[in-house]
Amino acid sequence: MRDEIKKELAKIVGPDRATDAPEHLVTYSFDAYTEEHLPEIVLFPVTTEEVSAIMKVAYREDVPVTPRGGGSNLAGESIPIRGGIVVCLTKMDKILAIDTGSLTATVQPGVVNLDLQKAVEKLGFMYPPDPASWAVATMGGTVATNAGGPRTLKYGVTKDYLLGLTVVLANGDVLKTGGRTLKNVTGYNLTTLLCGSEGTLGIITEIIVRLVPRPLASRTVRADFVKLEDCSDAVSAILAGGIIPASLELMDQFTVRAVEKSFNLGLPVDVEGILLIQVDGGPETLEREVKQIEAVLKEKHAVNIVSAADAAEADRLWLARRSAGTALMRIKPNIVTEDVTVPVSNLTAMIRKVVEICERNGISVGVFAHAGDGNLHPCMVFDRRDEEEYQRVLKACDELVPEALALGGTLSGEHGIGLAKAPFMPLAMDSVALRVMHGIKDYFDPKGILNPGKFV
Amino acid sequence: MFSQAIEQDLHHCRKCGMCQQVCPTYKITRQEYFAPRGRAQIVKHYLEGDLKISPRVEQALMSCMLCDACAAFCPSGVRIDRLFRNMRLELDHIFGKPFSKRILFSALSKSSRAWKASAAARAGQSLLVDTLGLQLKVGNIPIEKLPRPNKKPFRQTTPEKLSPKNKKVGRVAYFVGCATDLIYGDVGNAMLEVLLRLGIEVVVPQDQVCCSAPMFLSGAAKQALPNIFKNLDIFDSVDVDAIVVDCATCGSALKKGIPELLEDLGMDAEKSKRVAAKVKDISQIVAEHVDDLPIQDSCSGEPLSVTYHDPCHLIRGMGVSEEPRKILRSLPGVSLVNMEGANECCGGGGSYQFDNVDLSREITLKKKHNIFATGAKIVATGCPGCRLTLAGNLSDDDCTEVVHTIELVRRSLAKEPE
Numbered sequence: 001m002r003d004e005i006k007k008e009l010a011k012i013v014g015p016d017r018a019t020d021a022p023e024h025l026v027t028y029s030f031d032a033y034t035e036e037h038l039p040e041i042v043l044f045p046v047t048t049e050e051v052s053a054i055m056k057v058a059y060r061e062d063v064p065v066t067p068r069g070g071g072s073n074l075a076g077e078s079i080p081i082r083g084g085i086v087v088c089l090t091k092m093d094k095i096l097a098i099d100t101g102s103l104t105a106t107v108q109p110g111v112v113n114l115d116l117q118k119a120v121e122k123l124g125f126m127y128p129p130d131p132a133s134w135a136v137a138t139m140g141g142t143v144a145t146n147a148g149g150p151r152t153l154k155y156g157v158t159k160d161y162l163l164g165l166t167v168v169l170a171n172g173d174v175l176k177t178g179g180r181t182l183k184n185v186t187g188y189n190l191t192t193l194l195c196g197s198e199g200t201l202g203i204i205t206e207i208i209v210r211l212v213p214r215p216l217a218s219r220t221v222r223a224d225f226v227k228l229e230d231c232s233d234a235v236s237a238i239l240a241g242g243i244i245p246a247s248l249e250l251m252d253q254f255t256v257r258a259v260e261k262s263f264n265l266g267l268p269v270d271v272e273g274i275l276l277i278q279v280d281g282g283p284e285t286l287e288r289e290v291k292q293i294e295a296v297l298k299e300k301h302a303v304n305i306v307s308a309a310d311a312a313e314a315d316r317l318w319l320a321r322r323s324a325g326t327a328l329m330r331i332k333p334n335i336v337t338e339d340v341t342v343p344v345s346n347l348t349a350m351i352r353k354v355v356e357i358c359e360r361n362g363i364s365v366g367v368f369a370h371a372g373d374g375n376l377h378p379c380m381v382f383d384r385r386d387e388e389e390y391q392r393v394l395k396a397c398d399e400l401v402p403e404a405l406a407l408g409g410t411l412s413g414e415h416g417i418g419l420a421k422a423p424f425m426p427l428a429m430d431s432v433a434l435r436v437m438h439g440i441k442d443y444f445d446p447k448g449i450l451n452p453g454k455f456v
Numbered sequence: 457m458f459s460q461a462i463e464q465d466l467h468h469c470r471k472c473g474m475c476q477q478v479c480p481t482y483k484i485t486r487q488e489y490f491a492p493r494g495r496a497q498i499v500k501h502y503l504e505g506d507l508k509i510s511p512r513v514e515q516a517l518m519s520c521m522l523c524d525a526c527a528a529f530c531p532s533g534v535r536i537d538r539l540f541r542n543m544r545l546e547l548d549h550i551f552g553k554p555f556s557k558r559i560l561f562s563a564l565s566k567s568s569r570a571w572k573a574s575a576a577a578r579a580g581q582s583l584l585v586d587t588l589g590l591q592l593k594v595g596n597i598p599i600e601k602l603p604r605p606n607k608k609p610f611r612q613t614t615p616e617k618l619s620p621k622n623k624k625v626g627r628v629a630y631f632v633g634c635a636t637d638l639i640y641g642d643v644g645n646a647m648l649e650v651l652l653r654l655g656i657e658v659v660v661p662q663d664q665v666c667c668s669a670p671m672f673l674s675g676a677a678k679q680a681l682p683n684i685f686k687n688l689d690i691f692d693s694v695d696v697d698a699i700v701v702d703c704a705t706c707g708s709a710l711k712k713g714i715p716e717l718l719e720d721l722g723m724d725a726e727k728s729k730r731v732a733a734k735v736k737d738i739s740q741i742v743a744e745h746v747d748d749l750p751i752q753d754s755c756s757g758e759p760l761s762v763t764y765h766d767p768c769h770l771i772r773g774m775g776v777s778e779e780p781r782k783i784l785r786s787l788p789g790v791s792l793v794n795m796e797g798a799n800e801c802c803g804g805g806g807s808y809q810f811d812n813v814d815l816s817r818e819i820t821l822k823k824k825h826n827i828f829a830t831g832a833k834i835v836a837t838g839c840p841g842c843r844l845t846l847a848g849n850l851s852d853d854d855c856t857e858v859v860h861t862i863e864l865v866r867r868s869l870a871k872e873p874e
Contacts, residue, residue, distance in 0.1 A: 026497050044486075335470055
């Protein structure tokens with residue numbers, strides 16, 4: 001990038017919010033994926049107008065722009081693979097309005113998900129999308145990746161709560177989509193189109209989301225299974241029985257052993273799978289649902305069922321699941337958290353496949369899953385400095401994806417495509433779907449400057 | 457200079473970004489450059505040879521408060537604090553220190569110099585404020601809110617050995633930090649009184665010196681080592697059940713920082729580990745024996761509302777947080793109110809508040825807000841650095857007093873029988 005362009009860009013936001021110092025650039029060359037690439041300048045706009053002015057310059061000069069939030073994303077969405085500008089939106093961090101009368105909140109993209117959760121919770125409401133990274137993930141990032149979380153099974157993902165957006169397009173135009181109404185069928189649903197577009201269609205600068213009342217109570221049950229098949233059969237049986245838990249999580253033996261080794265929580269290390277189930281709602285319904293779930297678990301040969309009597313006990317049960325990623329991370333320096341998703345009925349088949357593929361490639365893997373929605377997180381642990389091992393990990397990923405697709409699944413449940421999954425797009429979508437996607441990209445971003453090198 | 461273990465640890469940072477949520481400087485700046493993950497990335501590039509040490513590299517490392525919150529929280533278990541401290545040793549190697557720091561270190565490396573500096577400060581302070589009425593600030597603290605130094609160094613006012621009047625139940629050595637020695641002598645007196653009333657004999661080795669944490673945490677290992685070795689010789693040879701500290705920073709230095717520093721420098725750390733095993737914060741000893749304390753049970757009127765601030769070096773450096781709370785709950789007439797973010801850094805960070813004035817101020821403001829929200833009349837804490845920061849930033853009209861926990865214990869002691 002020419003120096004005078006950098007100067008022009010820096011002038012838009014002021015010298016305090018622009019930098020091209022190498023010491024600063026290295027801190028914006030990565031996210032939680034394994035690759036790294038340096039940008040040429042990092043800008044921290046605080047208004048839609050500033051973002052628009054930045055895009056006008058970038059568009060005129062054909063400079064690549066990678067938008068970025070907290071950078072906790074796992075598929076490489078915020079790595080500026082073609083250099084250029086990183087537009088970091090973390091300083092646009094105001095909750096602009098919470099309107100409990102019409103069940104909406106309006107926020108800037110840099111608001112951290114958990115901060116919004118806390119703000120609405122105080123008022124008796126809940127914003128359901130709750131990615132595991134919610135304490136650092138920004139709202140802009142969660143919208144751009146259509147993030148989910150443990151509550152997805154009952155409450156859905158980000159797109160299900162998104163009502164409207166303000167988005168700066170590649171040429172600097174400001175697009176407003178949707179609005180503050182819960183119902184809206186005016187024209188194409190551009191809001192949903194932009195949700196999950198990973199910064200390839202525009203830069204989100206304002207977000208309107210829907211809130212729901214906070215559930216009155218919740219109950220947690222843990223069940224241990226000798227056989228993995230029984231474990232996932234139980235998942236299907238619970239759902240078939242007409243109960244939709246808020247969360248229904250599974251951990252395989254490797255994961256449970258890793259957690260036990262690191263944290264000594266007293267988990268059974270000889271079982272093939274553990275389920276954690278949380279139901280929420282009114283107290284009377286919960287009582288009935290827990291009984292019904294316990295009956296199903298027994299029928300599916302659970303060897304041990306623990307129902308938490310109170311919140312503290314529930315917290316202890318959930319600690320095992322919350323510690324899973326951490327425990328796996330401590331085995332080796334690096335980790336790829338896969339994100340393939342299959343229909344719930346094929347969960348066991350997919351887990352078996354994952355383990356078989358990783359064993360064949362000599363890779364250690366632990367699997368935990370949002371079992372209720374079929375979203376698997378096989379975590380492959382490795383050392384990035386061992387190039388040969390890293391190649392084996394990538395090979396295992398290559399082999400995993402077709403298996404998931406063959407089982408009726410999808411490339412990504414919630415982490416997105418980014419760099420990690422981009423090569424697999426032709427496997428997951430047919431030529432017609434790809435053609436339409438490229439047409440949309442060409443319309444929104446004719447010069448291809450928005451987050452280039454990513455999935456489209 | 458980096459040890460292999462530390463370099464290995466760096467590669468365990470998987471850049472997940474979870475450290476952002478606990479890092480006081482990231483929460484203010486919202487920039488990776490001020491986040492543990494970003495700083496680790498800078499260290500990585502330095503070690504790989506793509507970045508040379510520059511003022512910006514120095515700023516990234518020196519703007520870290522070393523509050524240890526990231527290391528305590530890191531899902532991958534990366535010892536980020538240790539990584540940064542090692543990198544600071546590297547910085548010192550190349551850069552040296554600014555003039556103000558060199559003066560500070562020169563003072564801390566020799567007790568007599570420290571006392572002269574403190575006496576000069578005492579004279580200067582009263583001259584500027586009392587005589588000339590000037591409104592000056594040191595870092596973020598108005599000069600009139602800086603505590604007046606002791607009239608005489610605390611250690612010089614104390615005999616080498618103090619024996620309890622009643623039955624002796626134990627024997628401890630007292631490591632007197634610079635803060636107590638030069639400024640907060642009352643804390644030292646409270647320590648001694650409480651220990652003696654518990655029947656504990658106290659040895660106060662006279663030739664002990666500064667723990668050196670302010671030096672080696674800033675990267676000045678060369679200035680720190682002679683002090684460290686001197687203290688280790690003294691406290692390794694004294695025959696006691698425990699070595700007691702009233703300063704969170706001294707405590708965490710003796711308990712954790714010094715053994716790790718010596719290891720990182722490839723030196724023999726055996727003696728430091730023997731000493732470390734005996735180090736206890738005063739609140740640990742008092743909490744253990746709180747039922748044996750002769751506490752006055754004459755509670756009248758409204759209970760005094762007290763909130764407790766966890767010093768970084770006490771909660772994460774020494775693993776002490778329940779003990780002071782237990783003590784406060786057991787004092788009659790005191791009601792303990794929890795503040796939000798009690799375990800978050802106060803923004804002081806030793807000399808940090810003088811080197812990073814703006815960042816420090818923002819962090820302290822948050823703390824101040826949380827303290828006010830409790831409505832407490834007193835803030836108790838266990839670190840003179842936090843005390844200085846908090847007292848210096850709480851305004852006059854809110855009437856919030858900041859004290860060391862042990863001082864509240866002393867205030868509750870029953871009068872000694874004649």
